[in-house]
Structures are given as C-alpha cells and as structure tokens.
Amino acid sequence: MINSNVELNGNRAHLNGKSAGFAEAFTDEIGAQHVGTSYDTPMKPDAFDLPEEEKMKQIEKHFREIMDVLGLDLTDDSLRGTPKRVAKMFVREIFSGLHPENKPKVSLFDNKFKYRQMLVEKGIRVQSFCEHHFLPIYGRAHIAYIANGKVIGLSKLNRIVEYYARRPQVQERLTVQIANELKEVLGTEDVAVYIEAKHMCVEMRGVQHEHSSTVTTEYGGKFLNENTRAEFLQAIR
C-alpha cells in the first residue's frame, strides 16, 4: 500500500483505454485486497459546501431508499426512525473525522524535565470503518515518540487517533495519517505508530476469517533504528 499511489495512478491511466468490464474488475480487486490509493483521504473539492443539516437530510432520504429496495417496511415503528438515525450517526459521529473543523486542537507543553526518552502510549482504542465495505474496523493503536523540546497532553494522542479513525478508512492510511499528524504537531520525525485491528468485512463476508487480525506500522526518524524500534516493540508487547 505504501508504494501503491504512483502504481495505482499509473493503472488508472491505463484504464482509460480498457473496457468497462476491466475497470470494474480493477475496482473490485482494490476493495477485495483493501488497497488504498493515497495517504490523503480522497475528498471532493466541494466536500464541505453543504451544511451538516442538509447532508443529514439527503443521507436520510437515500438510506430510506436503500432499506425500501431491500424490502423493509418503513412504516414499522421499529424501522421508521432508522434512516434519520443512520444519517445523524454518519455525519455527527462515525464519519465526523472527515471534517477538518473537528480536528483536535493540540496544546504542547515545554519539556521541563528534559525527558529525552521514548514515551509510549499503549492500547489506544481504534474504531473505524472500512472504506471498501462500510463495515467496522476495530482494534488498538500503540504510539510512541521521542520528545523534541515539547510534549503533548496524553489524551491528545487518543484524540488524534479518534479523529482519523472517524472516516471511511483503510488501515494503512489510518496508520500513516496518525504518524504524519504526530510528526507535524510534535515537530519531530521520531514517531512510531502500530495498529492491530480486526476488520468486520473480513470476518462477516468474503473469506470469513474471524481469527485473523491486521497489523500496520509506521516508523519515522530514530524509530528506523533497529534498537529504538525493538525498545518500542518490547514496550507494547
């Protein structure tokens, strides 16, 4: 996935000359293999032109149609409110990390104690959604950094994970987005992110491997050094 950006764009360019069937097979293949196309979440330029309320209204309408097509009786008291609930949940909760306004404001503190060692925050909850199947991804993230004069409030590490998780995602991109954000706010390349997660789309459909989990990692700066990385991996074991 890491090197796939260029490759995929290349493939896409090829597609122009191919049949629609080929293009469809290629799109299916990306979804089946859980390959993303870039580090940035692919967004339209006008992604935030519509106000939240309007987005919820439209999603409600479309979700009602999906349920209707599936044959569900939307006059049933139990189902009646579902499209509205789903719309609100998408916009306000599980996909709220799409909106840059929801990015956590991070305050840094002076590293008064001159702590120059590795700080590891283990077991941060990850709850996200697979962008290929719109089913949950859930697991734990372990994060480490080596302070460069400034330190971050620990709860902000959780907030950063949560912000990027609350989008349709692929696990590799989530890992890299968290690492890049940490590098930027902490002003250091010395950052490590390790995510172990399960994908409901793998458990419930396709190969139905309920016991497998996926590990993704991103190491920068001093963590590219074998000893530093070993210390981190030891800490999160």
Ligand SMILES: [Zn+2]
């Ligand atoms: Zn999936």
